[in-house]
Amino acid sequence: xxxxxxxxxxxxxxxxxxxxxxxxxxxxxxxxxxxxxxxxxxxxxxxxxxxxxxxxxxxxxxxxxxxxxxxxxxxxxxxxxxxxxxxxxxxxxxxxxxxxxxxxxxxxxxxxxxxxxxxxxxxxxxxxxxxxxxxxxxxxxxxxxxxxxxxxxxxxxxxxxxxxxxx
Numbered sequence: 001x002x003x004x005x006x007x008x009x010x011x012x013x014x015x016x017x018x019x020x021x022x023x024x025x026x027x028x029x030x031x032x033x034x035x036x037x038x039x040x041x042x043x044x045x046x047x048x049x050x051x052x053x054x055x056x057x058x059x060x061x062x063x064x065x066x067x068x069x070x071x072x073x074x075x076x077x078x079x080x081x082x083x084x085x086x087x088x089x090x091x092x093x094x095x096x097x098x099x100x101x102x103x104x105x106x107x108x109x110x111x112x113x114x115x116x117x118x119x120x121x122x123x124x125x126x127x128x129x130x131x132x133x134x135x136x137x138x139x140x141x142x143x144x145x146x147x148x149x150x151x152x153x154x155x156x157x158x159x160x161x162x163x164x165x166x167x
Contacts, residue, residue, distance in 0.1 A: 004157045005093075005165035015095050016072045020047075023100040024068060026156040027148050033058050048103070051075075076102045083111035085120040093166025094124050097131055097159040104148070105134050128163035 008022040028048040034057040037044045043053040046064035049071065059067065077099055081087050087095065098119065102110035110116060113134075118127035132149040135141050152158035 001165040002157075002161055004152075005162050008096075008157060008162060009093060009166055015092055015099065016069055016077060018092065019096040019099045019103075020065070020068050020072055022157055023096060023159065023162065024048075024072065024103050025065070027100070027104070030061065030064050032060065032064060072099060072103060076107055079107045080110065080116075083107075084116045086122065087119060090119050090124060090127075091166040093162050093164070094119060094127060097128065097163035100159055101131050101134060101149075109134070124167055125164070128160055128167070131159055131163065 004022075008018060011018060011021070013021060025047050030047055031045060034043050034045040034053050034055055036042075036055075037050075040050070042050045043055060043057070044050050045053045045057050046059055047068045049064075049067055051071070077095075080095075080098060080102055084098075087098070090098075098110060098115065101113075101115070113130065115127045115130035115133075118124070118130055132146075135146040135149045137145065147153050148156070148158060150158045150160045152161055
């Protein structure tokens with residue numbers, strides 16, 4: 001188990017705070033002033049927030065973090081609980097990795113994924129590896145997504161790295 005995975009799992013943080021602190025926030029980055037994401041063709045602010053964002057929107061770091069926690073809990077964790085049988089029984093490392101994945105690719109894609117089916121059947125290791133398949137954009141493997149899905153980089157933990165660490 002990597003030192004940073006061990007640190008994350010030993011942090012004592014709840015699922016949403018652990019995911020936000022160690023995974024989602026570092027990968028998304030924080031922009032306090034709304035900007036137009038040309039790739040997604042949508043106004044974005046804070047940690048990749050797009051819901052209800054308008055040009056000129058500005059938030060403090062604290063407001064951005066609160067928005068992230070709220071979205072992770074209500075728009076991602078709760079839907080994952082409904083669509084994945086046994087989600088709450090999965091190790092926290094699997095839950096956190098799946099929660100970060102759903103924030104990045106959307107809850108629909110996460111719920112309909114092989115990873116979700118494997119969690120439901122109790123194959124946690126298989127689920128961890130299945131999450132790594134979400135590493136493409138426009139049909140091509142994107143190095144940043146590959147790192148996020150697998151073992152991260154020098155400064156950020158990857159979903160697979162954390163997922164496997166808790167098994």
